[in-house]
Amino acid sequence: MERIKPHTLSGFMELLPGEQALMDRITDTVRRVYGLYGFTALDTPLIESSDVLLAKGGGETEKQIYRFRKSDSDLSLRFDLTVPLAKYVALNYSKLTFPFRRYQIGKVYRGERPQRGRFREFYQADIDVIGDGSLDIMNEAEVPSIIYRVFTELGLHKFVIRVNNRKILNGFYDMLGLSGKSGDIMRTVDKLEKIGPEKVKAILRGDFGIPEDAANQILDFMAIRGANDEVLESLAGYLGKNETFDRGFTELKTVVMYLKAFGVPEDHFAVDLTIARGLDYYTGTVYETQMTDHPEVGSICSGGRYDDLAGYYTDRALPGVGISIGLTRLFFILSDCGLLNTDLPTAPADVLILPMTEDRAFAVEAATKFREGGVRTQIYSENKKFKAKMAYANRLGVPFAVLLGEDEIREGRVSLKDMTTGSQELLTVKEAVRRVTEAAAVRRAAAPVRE
Amino acid sequence: MERIKPHTLSGFMELLPGEQALMDRITDTVRRVYGLYGFTALDTPLIESSDVLLAKGGGETEKQIYRFRKSDSDLSLRFDLTVPLAKYVALNYSKLTFPFRRYQIGKVYRGERPQRGRFREFYQADIDVIGDGSLDIMNEAEVPSIIYRVFTELGLHKFVIRVNNRKILNGFYDMLGLSGKSGDIMRTVDKLEKIGPEKVKAILRGDFGIPEDAANQILDFMAIRGANDEVLESLAGYLGKNETFDRGFTELKTVVMYLKAFGVPEDHFAVDLTIARGLDYYTGTVYETQMTDHPEVGSICSGGRYDDLAGYYTDRALPGVGISIGLTRLFFILSDCGLLNTDLPTAPADVLILPMTEDRAFAVEAATKFREGGVRTQIYSENKKFKAKMAYANRLGVPFAVLLGEDEIREGRVSLKDMTTGSQELLTVKEAVRRVTEAAAVRRAAAPVRE
Numbered sequence: 001m002e003r004i005k006p007h008t009l010s011g012f013m014e015l016l017p018g019e020q021a022l023m024d025r026i027t028d029t030v031r032r033v034y035g036l037y038g039f040t041a042l043d044t045p046l047i048e049s050s051d052v053l054l055a056k057g058g059g060e061t062e063k064q065i066y067r068f069r070k071s072d073s074d075l076s077l078r079f080d081l082t083v084p085l086a087k088y089v090a091l092n093y094s095k096l097t098f099p100f101r102r103y104q105i106g107k108v109y110r111g112e113r114p115q116r117g118r119f120r121e122f123y124q125a126d127i128d129v130i131g132d133g134s135l136d137i138m139n140e141a142e143v144p145s146i147i148y149r150v151f152t153e154l155g156l157h158k159f160v161i162r163v164n165n166r167k168i169l170n171g172f173y174d175m176l177g178l179s180g181k182s183g184d185i186m187r188t189v190d191k192l193e194k195i196g197p198e199k200v201k202a203i204l205r206g207d208f209g210i211p212e213d214a215a216n217q218i219l220d221f222m223a224i225r226g227a228n229d230e231v232l233e234s235l236a237g238y239l240g241k242n243e244t245f246d247r248g249f250t251e252l253k254t255v256v257m258y259l260k261a262f263g264v265p266e267d268h269f270a271v272d273l274t275i276a277r278g279l280d281y282y283t284g285t286v287y288e289t290q291m292t293d294h295p296e297v298g299s300i301c302s303g304g305r306y307d308d309l310a311g312y313y314t315d316r317a318l319p320g321v322g323i324s325i326g327l328t329r330l331f332f333i334l335s336d337c338g339l340l341n342t343d344l345p346t347a348p349a350d351v352l353i354l355p356m357t358e359d360r361a362f363a364v365e366a367a368t369k370f371r372e373g374g375v376r377t378q379i380y381s382e383n384k385k386f387k388a389k390m391a392y393a394n395r396l397g398v399p400f401a402v403l404l405g406e407d408e409i410r411e412g413r414v415s416l417k418d419m420t421t422g423s424q425e426l427l428t429v430k431e432a433v434r435r436v437t438e439a440a441a442v443r444r445a446a447a448p449v450r451e
Numbered sequence: 452m453e454r455i456k457p458h459t460l461s462g463f464m465e466l467l468p469g470e471q472a473l474m475d476r477i478t479d480t481v482r483r484v485y486g487l488y489g490f491t492a493l494d495t496p497l498i499e500s501s502d503v504l505l506a507k508g509g510g511e512t513e514k515q516i517y518r519f520r521k522s523d524s525d526l527s528l529r530f531d532l533t534v535p536l537a538k539y540v541a542l543n544y545s546k547l548t549f550p551f552r553r554y555q556i557g558k559v560y561r562g563e564r565p566q567r568g569r570f571r572e573f574y575q576a577d578i579d580v581i582g583d584g585s586l587d588i589m590n591e592a593e594v595p596s597i598i599y600r601v602f603t604e605l606g607l608h609k610f611v612i613r614v615n616n617r618k619i620l621n622g623f624y625d626m627l628g629l630s631g632k633s634g635d636i637m638r639t640v641d642k643l644e645k646i647g648p649e650k651v652k653a654i655l656r657g658d659f660g661i662p663e664d665a666a667n668q669i670l671d672f673m674a675i676r677g678a679n680d681e682v683l684e685s686l687a688g689y690l691g692k693n694e695t696f697d698r699g700f701t702e703l704k705t706v707v708m709y710l711k712a713f714g715v716p717e718d719h720f721a722v723d724l725t726i727a728r729g730l731d732y733y734t735g736t737v738y739e740t741q742m743t744d745h746p747e748v749g750s751i752c753s754g755g756r757y758d759d760l761a762g763y764y765t766d767r768a769l770p771g772v773g774i775s776i777g778l779t780r781l782f783f784i785l786s787d788c789g790l791l792n793t794d795l796p797t798a799p800a801d802v803l804i805l806p807m808t809e810d811r812a813f814a815v816e817a818a819t820k821f822r823e824g825g826v827r828t829q830i831y832s833e834n835k836k837f838k839a840k841m842a843y844a845n846r847l848g849v850p851f852a853v854l855l856g857e858d859e860i861r862e863g864r865v866s867l868k869d870m871t872t873g874s875q876e877l878l879t880v881k882e883a884v885r886r887v888t889e890a891a892a893v894r895r896a897a898a899p900v901r902e
Contacts, residue, residue: 004506006542006764009524012496014539016546017553024492036822038800038829041475045463045572046497046558047517055455066498066526068519070562073460075517088465091457095467097846099833101799102468107497111521121496136832138811261815313457348552349489360589364712371487378489381587382550395548 011112011120013328018397021346023331025448026154027105030125030325033150034103037142039127042104044084050074052087055312064110077109081126082309082322089130090313098132099139105327117336119328128322130309135319137251140285140305141258143323147289147301148264150325155341155447156334158292159300161264162272165252165285166304169276171245172221172238176214184208186276189222193274193295197223222274228256231271248284255285283307287323293451297333301325334449341450345443347397349378350436354389356405363404366414366429370402373433375440393419399443400436462563462571464779469848472797474782476899477605478556481576481776484601485554488593490578493555495535501525503538506763515561528560532577533760533773540581541764549583550590556778568787570779579773581760586770588702591736591756592709594774598740598752599715601776606792606898607785609743610751612715613723616703616736617755620727622696623672623689627665635659637727640673644725644746648674673725679707682722699735706736734758738774744902748784752776785900792901796894798848800829801887805840807856814855817865817880821853824884826891844870850894851887 008014015023035041050067053076066077078084081104089100105125112118127146129139144161151159173182188203197219204210204218224234232253239246252271259269277286286304291297303323310318334340351370355363363379370377378398380389393401403415408426416432417424427435459465466474486492501518504527517528529535532555540551556576563569578597580590595612602610624633639654648670655661655669675685683704690697703722710720728737737755742748754774761769785791802821806814814830821828829849831840844852854866859877867883868875878886 003765004502004763006503006538006761007500008538008542009496009498009500009526012498014495016543017491017493020492020494023494035799036825036827038803038827040468040799041471042468043471043474044465045460047460047463047560047572049458049460051455052457066519066521068517070517075460087457087459091459092467097843101829109498121498131833134833136834138815138830138832142830142832258815261812263819310457312455314454348486348491352489361712364589364709368714374487376487376489378552379589379593381589381593382582382585383587392548 018346039103086310090310122328130320145262155449165248167248171242469797490554537761541761573779581771596713606900616699618699622693
């Protein structure tokens with residue numbers, strides 16, 4: 001037979017079982033926490049009609065899209081979860097209840113150039129709250145507070161959610177008579193951390209013809225630092241000159257107040273005037289999330305407030321706020337930074353039953369009882385020597401083995417072997433179930449991230 | 452702005468929130484039960500290199516494939532989860548532990564002609580056990596016993612898992628001197644239920660030139676009916692004439708014995724000589740699952756034993772046994788037959804907090820406590836009249852609303868309103884958490900299927 005060399009496409013993450021178990025723990029935590037805040041789960045197709053997916057048109061993203069024909073249809077793979085959400089909400093408007101809170105965890109596709117840590121297929125985990133005509137600002141604080149909880153429950157603690165408001169930036173540039181250039185300025189200022197103020201100034205002056213004085217004022221503005229209340233106090237000095245700025249200031253102050261109320265500690269969020277998010281559709285609060293010890297990886301969770309979710313499909317005003325975790329990239333980063341808790345048990349079973357006799361009826365019976373007790377149980381089915389059976393248990397990494405020989409069958413009990421300590425005890429199945437369940441609960445309480 | 456009419460592609464299931472919650476309940480049950488039997492979770496890319504995915508080549512499936520180019524790559528969307536598994540096992544052979552037990556729940560793609568109940572994107576939920584060189588037959592009974600448990604826990608009880616063994620069929624046709632035609636015969640006999648014995652005989656005679664006597668013997672054989680032990684007894688009458696038949700008989704008898712041991716009641720599995728499964732790669736035990744009251748929908752879960760999982764990628768012998776539930780189709784069928792438990796609570800939250808004062812600090816605090824108590828909680832954030840707030844609670848279908856006015860804030864308590872009975876009580880948050888948690892547990896215990 002002619003053989004094909006098996007391979008997986010580059011840019012596509014495919015994990016080994018132990019890694020996958022860790023990834024699943026992370027995904028499950030995200031799902032559980034999202035659910036805890038009253039979001040409904042959505043699942044939309046990975047393929048959409050190209051006219052729907054590309055309604056917005058546009059630039060870089062469009063080049064990366066997986067687009068193809070099947071029969072007579074022009075199809076595309078989704079490149080984010082926001083456009084499908086916009087379509088869904090516009091399509092089902094009359095059947096939904098607003099504010100509509102949905103989360104979606106799913107794969108998206110971007111044909112980026114293959115590069116370390118860049119993926120062509122990756123999971124996004126999004127939450128969005130969509131209002132019908134209007135949406136209260138409290139949501140703009142609740143959404144990042146959910147992210148705070150997600151990361152904390154994952155075991156990740158060294159991070160800061162940076163918060164800004166686009167109205168403040170737009171208002172400020174308007175004060176300087178630069179409102180037509182605010183997009184260019186934001187994209188330039190975004191590089192501050194990477195290239196430093198001198199180079200940012202040079203670009204503002206040279207590329208965009210910003211006057212010396214205005215460029216200095218921009219850099220002074222971006223240099224505002226300090227505790228959140230201090231930054232707000234500095235910003236208050238600009239009040240009264242521009243309506244948009246003033247509105248942005250009030251919003252930011254309100255978001256900061258509610259962030260505290262939602263239990264996000266002061267050292268986990270920072271008002272940061274330098275962040276703006278590239279996407280045009282953000283209109284107010286914006287977020288980025290930085291890993292404190294790893295600024296080099298960039299933002300691990302971003303989002304913001306928008307006024308018009310679905311303008312390409314409907315004339316209804318659907319403002320919202322959303323945030324997205326790139327789970328595949330996050331997993332890669334955590335692994336790369338050595339932050340995954342590799343001690344976390346990832347065996348597919350809590351108990352491996354090893355029948356030592358030819359008749360395996362008792363093994364099957366015991367397995368059924370373990371499973372009825374909620375214990376993830378595997379029967380080792382192969383007719384191998386004892387040594388091979390134990391080697392299998394070790395390779396699988398199961399915390400417990402159950403040995404069933406003539407003696408155990410006669411007594412109707414099981415020998416429970418703790419694979420970590422090597423100790424062995426003769427117990428009733430009921431006792432063994434309790435023992436294994438308690439141990440599993442302890443192990444499962446450990447977080448998938450260890451800083 | 453030019454508007455695009457939002458639409459979802461035909462043949463792609465996209466559910467409303469309540470339906471999605473039911474679908475998720477079903478998927479979660481499948482995942483949990485699969486996990487209980489010690490299977491490792493896998494997640495492989497939806498896109499594979501076409502040379503890998505189509506290594507086997509072949510017929511009908513190939514025509515349905517979503518295949519396209521991106522840059523210089525020839526890519527295809529997976530059309531099942533078995534080929535990706537074969538690739539994965541061949542690729543990672545040295546890093547896996549055998550028997551390798553994996554489950555995978557994921558979307559697959561087939562460009563079938565649009566038709567009611569046919570999907571182009573659909574979920575499969577597969578389990579497979581792969582041996583290295585050999586695999587004990589006990590697995591061939593355990594796998595359908597897992598399916599029994601899955602369906603039972605879903606609340607589906609009126610089903611029968613039909614079991615046969617290809618060796619019995621091949622051996623029997625060999626006895627008749629028809630081994631070269633066994634594929635044709637199996638495909639024809641497969642239509643017995645639909646077209647009846649007369650037409651089957653006509654096809655066997657006319658299309659395949661099977662002699663009258665042999666055709667009669669085939670029909671007699673397929674007419675063997677009765678309780679499982681009766682069918683086995685009838686089959687025993689053919690023993691001693693063909694080695695393959697005899698081996699198949701022993702296997703089937705062993706599988707029947709273990710099915711009982713694994714707790715599958717006699718009325719939920721049936722030895723059925725008419726089933727064969729179309730796919731060539733099955734070599735022994737085969738399964739189909741029929742809904743007793745709805746034979747018209749065909750098999751809702753099928754699979755079997757194969758000797759060579761990954762022959763297109765590796766020269767290692769990797770025998771296995773697997774079974775697959777088409778979840779999207781199952782959901783469609785359950786819905787279509789009116790078997791979904793639409794009384795199951797599908798609201799995204801257990802509690803909706805309705806702040807009645809301008810200051811929402813207490814609402815946020817209460818929400819945080821509910822969530823810390825594990826209660827899925829939403830705060831209604833919009834500044835609307837009381838009536839609008841209650842209407843929202845009703846539309847969302849939350850079981851409880853929490854009303855927070857001046858009185859509650861002063862007393863540091865919450866008014867918990869049972870949305871079903873309309874009764875309302877002033878409680879501490881802790882008491883309310885307990886009340887809501889107990890009620891949620893009762894509701895969640897209900898099964899998603901109701902026959």
